[in-house]
Amino acid sequence: MSRYKRILLKLSGESLQGKQGYGLDPQMLASYAAQIKAVADSGVQVGIVIGGGNIFRGLSGVGKGFDRVRGDQMGMLATVINSLALQSAIENAGGKACVLTSIPMGPVGAGIYSKFRAVELMNDGYTVIIGGGTGNPFFTTDTASALRGVEIEADVLLKGTRVNGVYTADPEKDPSAVKYDTVTFAEAIEKRLKVMDLTAFTLCMENGLPIFVFDMDTPGNLEKVAAGDDRALAGIGTLVHN
């Protein structure tokens, strides 16, 4: 039995593109969906926030002549597309999932996000995917996952990404970077460890929500992490804590 009752899983949008280098890779979606269903079937309540980097990031739009706010709005819509895609994949795998959006979107999704609606749906056995980030420009889905994790009273924020933890520098750019098994929020913030943005770290630190950063692309990792067994966690990722 897991020591977690409820988790907030943050998934990278960029990872959803798989090897094709753009858009949505059906194999990645199916792999993520199977792992998420297994965790939900084990009795853990699952909330999810997905990034939009496989489709659009507001900052990258600025260099192409878009107003920053408009670009961020496009980025938030990209996260809704990814959320709907993941919902379909979970349903195809036989699971129960629904999408709540931070921006009112009429018939798209199951309604506007609120803590109480999300918790109600999780209590009814749904995996709840929260699309649209925070609903505000100048934020990221890292911050949205921290915010929603705190709001829904998750026991932990699981950041599933392409790297297997937090390093002294970006391991995709610096081969000499060294991995931490654990690191405090204070150190992550002071050393500007950019695996998540500072706003996300600060929100989690101030509200006592631990973060576990791990490699989501190795099948089986999510189930081990969600089981919360410290022995199994050694080597899989990095715990960021107070």
Ligand SMILES: Nc1ncnc2c1ncn2[C@@H]1O[C@H](COP(=O)(O)OP(=O)(O)OP(=O)(O)O)[C@@H](O)[C@H]1O
């Ligand atoms: N100190 C660090 N330790 C680990 N990873 C780091 C660090 N600094 C930067 N990174 C980078 O952060 C990335 C993880 O961030 P994330 O999962 O949010 O990816 P993303 O591409 O920004 O996602 P999205 O598509 O959701 O915007 C890693 O792939 C890694 O390259």
Ligand SMILES: O=c1ccn([C@@H]2O[C@H](COP(=O)(O)O)[C@@H](O)[C@H]2O)c(=O)[nH]1
């Ligand atoms: O609260 C939010 C969340 C996201 N955005 C915009 O969406 C893109 C995609 O999110 P990533 O976290 O980068 O994957 C982001 O670059 C922002 O442009 C936002 O404005 N507000």
